[in-house]
Amino acid sequence: MSTGKYDFSIAIGGAAGQGIATPGNIVAQMMARRGLHINAYNAYQSIVRGGHIFLTIRARDDFSRSHGDKLDLLLCLNQDTMDRHLDLMVSGTRVLFNSDDINPGTPASGVELCGLPISELTDNSRNRLVQNTVALGAFMHLSGLDFEILEESTRQRFARQGEVVVEENVSVARAGYQYALENFTPFPIPAPLGEKPLAIWTGNDALAMGGAAAGVKFYAAYPMSPSTGVLHWMAKNARDLGIMVRQMEDEIAVANTVIGAAHSGVRSMCATSGGGFALMTEAIGMAGMMEVPAVFINVQRAGPSTGVPTKTEQGDLWQALGASQGDFERVVVAPFNSLDAFNTMPELFNLTDQLQIPGIVLSDLLISEGTSTVDPDLVDVYPEINRGELITESTGSKEYMRYESTESGVSPRALPGLEGHIHIVATDEHDENSLLISDEFTDPHKRRKMVEKRARKIINLENMVPSPSIEGEEDADVTLVGWGSTYNVIKDAIPMLKESGIKVNHLPIKWIVPLHKKTIEELLSKSNKTIIVENNYSGQFARYLRSETGITADGYIRKYDGEPFAPHHIVEAVKEQLAGKTKISVPYQEIMV
Amino acid sequence: MTITKELGGSAPIELTPKDFKGLADPDWCPGCGDFGVLNALQRSCAEMGIQPHSILTVSGIGCSSNFPGYFNSYGMHTLHGRALAVAGGAKLANHELTVIVTGGDGDGYGIGGNHFTHTARRNVDLTYLVMNNQIYGLTTGQISPTSSVGMKTKSTPFGSVETPLNPLTSAIMNGATFVARGYSGDPRHLSDIMKQAIQHKGFSLIDILSPCVTFNRDNDHSFFKQRVNKLEDANHDTSDWKAACELAMEWGDKIFTGVFFQREGASTLEQQEPVLRDGGPLIKQMNPLTKEQGSKIINALM
Ligand SMILES: Cc1ncc(C[n+]2csc(CCOP(=O)(O)OP(=O)(O)O)c2C)c(N)n1
Numbered sequence: 090m091s092t093g094k095y096d097f098s099i100a101i102g103g104a105a106g107q108g109i110a111t112p113g114n115i116v117a118q119m120m121a122r123r124g125l126h127i128n129a130y131n132a133y134q135s136i137v138r139g140g141h142i143f144l145t146i147r148a149r150d151d152f153s154r155s156h157g158d159k160l161d162l163l164l165c166l167n168q169d170t171m172d173r174h175l176d177l178m179v180s181g182t183r184v185l186f187n188s189d190d191i192n193p194g195t196p197a198s199g200v201e202l203c204g205l206p207i208s209e210l211t212d213n214s215r216n217r218l219v220q221n222t223v224a225l226g227a228f229m230h231l232s233g234l235d236f237e238i239l240e241e242s243t244r245q246r247f248a249r250q251g252e253v254v255v256e257e258n259v260s261v262a263r264a265g266y267q268y269a270l271e272n273f274t275p276f277p278i279p280a281p282l283g284e285k286p287l288a289i290w291t292g293n294d295a296l297a298m299g300g301a302a303a304g305v306k307f308y309a310a311y312p313m314s315p316s317t318g319v320l321h322w323m324a325k326n327a328r329d330l331g332i333m334v335r336q337m338e339d340e341i342a343v344a345n346t347v348i349g350a351a352h353s354g355v356r357s358m359c360a361t362s363g364g365g366f367a368l369m370t371e372a373i374g375m376a377g378m379m380e381v382p383a384v385f386i387n388v389q390r391a392g393p394s395t396g397v398p399t400k401t402e403q404g405d406l407w408q409a410l411g412a413s414q415g416d417f418e419r420v421v422v423a424p425f426n427s428l429d430a431f432n433t434m435p436e437l438f439n440l441t442d443q444l445q446i447p448g449i450v451l452s453d454l455l456i457s458e459g460t461s462t463v464d465p466d467l468v469d470v471y472p473e474i475n476r477g478e479l480i481t482e483s484t485g486s487k488e489y490m491r492y493e494s495t496e497s498g499v500s501p502r503a504l505p506g507l508e509g510h511i512h513i514v515a516t517d518e519h520d521e522n523s524l525l526i527s528d529e530f531t532d533p534h535k536r537r538k539m540v541e542k543r544a545r546k547i548i549n550l551e552n553m554v555p556s557p558s559i560e561g562e563e564d565a566d567v568t569l570v571g572w573g574s575t576y577n578v579i580k581d582a583i584p585m586l587k588e589s590g591i592k593v594n595h596l597p598i599k600w601i602v603p604l605h606k607k608t609i610e611e612l613l614s615k616s617n618k619t620i621i622v623e624n625n626y627s628g629q630f631a632r633y634l635r636s637e638t639g640i641t642a643d644g645y646i647r648k649y650d651g652e653p654f655a656p657h658h659i660v661e662a663v664k665e666q667l668a669g670k671t672k673i674s675v676p677y678q679e680i681m682v
Numbered sequence: 683m684t685i686t687k688e689l690g691g692s693a694p695i696e697l698t699p700k701d702f703k704g705l706a707d708p709d710w711c712p713g714c715g716d717f718g719v720l721n722a723l724q725r726s727c728a729e730m731g732i733q734p735h736s737i738l739t740v741s742g743i744g745c746s747s748n749f750p751g752y753f754n755s756y757g758m759h760t761l762h763g764r765a766l767a768v769a770g771g772a773k774l775a776n777h778e779l780t781v782i783v784t785g786g787d788g789d790g791y792g793i794g795g796n797h798f799t800h801t802a803r804r805n806v807d808l809t810y811l812v813m814n815n816q817i818y819g820l821t822t823g824q825i826s827p828t829s830s831v832g833m834k835t836k837s838t839p840f841g842s843v844e845t846p847l848n849p850l851t852s853a854i855m856n857g858a859t860f861v862a863r864g865y866s867g868d869p870r871h872l873s874d875i876m877k878q879a880i881q882h883k884g885f886s887l888i889d890i891l892s893p894c895v896t897f898n899r900d901n902d903h904s905f906f907k908q909r910v911n912k913l914e915d916a917n918h919d920t921s922d923w924k925a926a927c928e929l930a931m932e933w934g935d936k937i938f939t940g941v942f943f944q945r946e947g948a949s950t951l952e953q954q955e956p957v958l959r960d961g962g963p964l965i966k967q968m969n970p971l972t973k974e975q976g977s978k979i980i981n982a983l984m
């Protein structure tokens with residue numbers, strides 16, 4: 090039952106090594122099993138111990154898109170979290186903490202401080218992580234949930250560690266629940282029950298699963314945050330799904346090996362982040378020149394160079410557009426969220442196979458490491474697979490030319506090993522029969538013919554993928570244009586703006602190449618005020634849109650501090666632009682990590 | 683064009699080196715050592731009776747890397763230094779192919795050095811033929827990782843000061859399971875080594891002394907002819923890696939050719955790969971997810 094009333098956010102803060110993930114996962118999973126929609130964002134640092142980690146989990150009884158703007162419950166695992174975040178808490182919220190160790194400070198009025206005397210509740214257990222379990226018990230009471238739900242989750246989660254561990258955890262969780270029952274006021278709206286249990290995944294899970302559904306059987310990688318989750322999913326499921334997973338010596342090897350496997354005929358892909366993608370670029374050009382289809386995922390993080398490994402950014406758009414020297418055909422796609430990322434993979438593989446070109450996916454840390462729920466019935470693991478003009482069996486005695494200049498530009502691709510189809514593929518320019526033009530003689534007419542043959546393949550590309558459209562009201566005061574991962578947060582901001590009497594609609598762009606120029610020009614010609622929203626400093630998409638269409642936006646909202654936009658950032662920025670205060674808004678990130 | 687010979691389904695009964703003549707004629711300089719390598723491989727494949735369509739030749743970039751264009755088989759002429767990485771992927775995806783990697787010293791030991799190390803230790807079943815002319819030929823004569831100290835080239839007009847890399851000891855240390863040296867001036871002996879290398883299950887390197895007659899006058903045929911000695915005459919035990927390394931370091935009056943080291947029975951990467959264990963090559967396992975697989979990955983999210 091979706092009332093749209095329940096919108097609850099809990100944040101768990103502490104240092105790396107304090108075991109934030111476990112209570113985080115338990116909360117998310119309990120909520121998802123109740124059918125509540127979850128959106129979680131983990132602000133963390135690139136260290137294994139210490140530092141500050143801040144996990145925000147938002148649960149709603151309605152579709153949840155971003156991690157939202159507000160906190161209802163703050164769970165402090167250390168003093169640092171209390172000191173940093175207490176002043177974010179407003180009247181009606183609760184703060185849970187270990188009162189043995191943590192000094193709460195002075196909260197705003199109406200904030201309920203819920204101190205847990207951990208030692209007393211746990212008979213002085215020396216287990217460092219025990220405070221997390223006690224806090225979970227207290228959380229159950231605060232959220233109006235039966236203790237048995239937590240008990241079941243706890244039993245499942247610790248089952249492998251043996252009966253003693255299970256009982257210890259259940260008993261301290263119960264102590265926490267009991268203490269809360271006697272001492273703390275629960276939230277006025279208890280966590281409701283949704284329609285059906287929901288699945289829970291990260292964007293990296295979705296990208297990997299999308300690849301598996303598309304029929305990927307070869308995956309190579311070199312670990313790099315925030316893309317490593319794809320490798321981990323693939324490695325874990327490799328045996329069950331018959332996927333060969335290889336960790337290589339570097340990203341150069343990754344890309345080249347993937348192309349080698351793809352040339353043998355296997356659907357192949359890899360994922361990395363900007364630095365690794367830089368190393369892959371020469372090979373991506375090779376895929377273009379040899380006409381070998383393969384997919385390269387760049388999970389963007391804040392750059393340049395090593396940059397901010399655990400923070401998000403949309404800073405690699407031009408890197409993808411300009412990956413590799415020369416002029417060649419490619420597809421570049423920036424999915425909106427996890428489910429879209431999942432669906433994009435088979436779609437992209439079908440395109441790259443049909444056109445025999447490389448495909449590039451631009452994800453980012455926000456999508457890839459963000460955790461969200463999804464209706465399991467929407468995850469179609471049996472999509473249509475179209476491998477294009479692939480010759481997999483020896484055919485008659487026709488003389489085979491690998492790069493035959495056909496009308497569509499696509500030349501039937503014979504796999505190595507077949508009788509009667511022997512051919513070379515080469516990175517040097519070559520003629521229809523794979524003879525190297527650069528070796529034999531330089532022939533401008535042959536060169537032109539081959540450039541045009543390859544270019545013909547994508548003449549029709551715009552019609553092969555859905556064109557963008559305006560989402561929301563027709564006649565709006567403002568049209569927000571976003572690409573990739575800003576989709577969800579813009580969607581969350583629009584109803585908030587409407588409440589303030591501002592009518593805003595949304596033009597989300599997913600396909601970067603092909604860019605549906607005509608459609609975009611038409612749609613934006615009707616816009617009263619166009620504002621481009623993106624997670625980078627220089628307005629990479631704004632510049633791309635201008636270079637392709639001549640469109641100059643009326644305003645820009647940009648963020649480049651490493652953290653994603655929250656809905657209120659967009660709301661406030663639109664307001665200040667409508668008030669004529671600025672044309673470029675750079676929202677301030679309040680929750681400092 | 684030789685591919686006509688296989689059309690219509692009837693494979694030639696007996697192969698001759700001519701069946702491995704590629705579409706293009708080599709444009710190497712007259713006298714280039716690489717001709718001897720091409721002839722030796724054509725002879726080896728013919729004698730072994732390997733059908734051209736079941737071979738994939740993979741190269742990087744360089745004079746020597748033009749090889750696939752001159753050899754009748756499936757071929758990939760890839761990027762400078764990347765041949766082993768590409769070939770590894772191609773082989774893992776279809777291990778029924780005989781994959782032969784051809785290239786130069788710059789290509790394999792310089793820019794591609796990282797792949798050389800790691801492909802060797804992974805023991806992918808590839809045959810790697812390096813035409814080592816101790817120079818960058820295609821770029822008109824600069825030092826390579828195997829150039830001798832003192833060698834004057836366009837990039838070292840006053841003589842190279844760098845210690846050359848030893849491909850054989852490197853390969854042995856990297857875990858290669860078949861390590862040999864050949865000489866393009868003796869294609870018959872080279873061909874013998876090639877046949878053993880192709881037959882060997884695992885990563886095999888043949889470092890081939892293949893003079894660049896245009897840009898390396900220091901290491902030409904007259905230099906090698908008087909120094910080359912066959913290991914077969916030296917009573918060497920190829921399972922002894924230490925002796926192999928010592929012989930491989932020899933670079934004076936005597937330069938040995940032949941098989942230095944072979945470790946038999948070591949599992950190849952393909953043999954260890956779980957997804958290849960019961961099925962045929964990966965390319966023949968391109969099925970969409972089954973109902974069972976599909977529900978398993980969805981249920982894991984619940
Ligand atoms: C990334 C890259 N860097 C440089 C080059 C230029 N290049 C082509 S071949 C070559 C060296 C070839 O030397 P080697 O591999 O020994 O082959 P040889 O010509 O001697 O047979 C170089 C530097 C290139 N093609 N690509």
Ligand code: SF4
Nearest residue numbers: 711714745819894895
């Ligand atoms: S330049 Fe040297 S290596 Fe290149 S073809 Fe001529 S002789 Fe052979």
Ligand SMILES: [Mg+2]
Nearest residue numbers: 786787815817
């Ligand atoms: Mg060379």
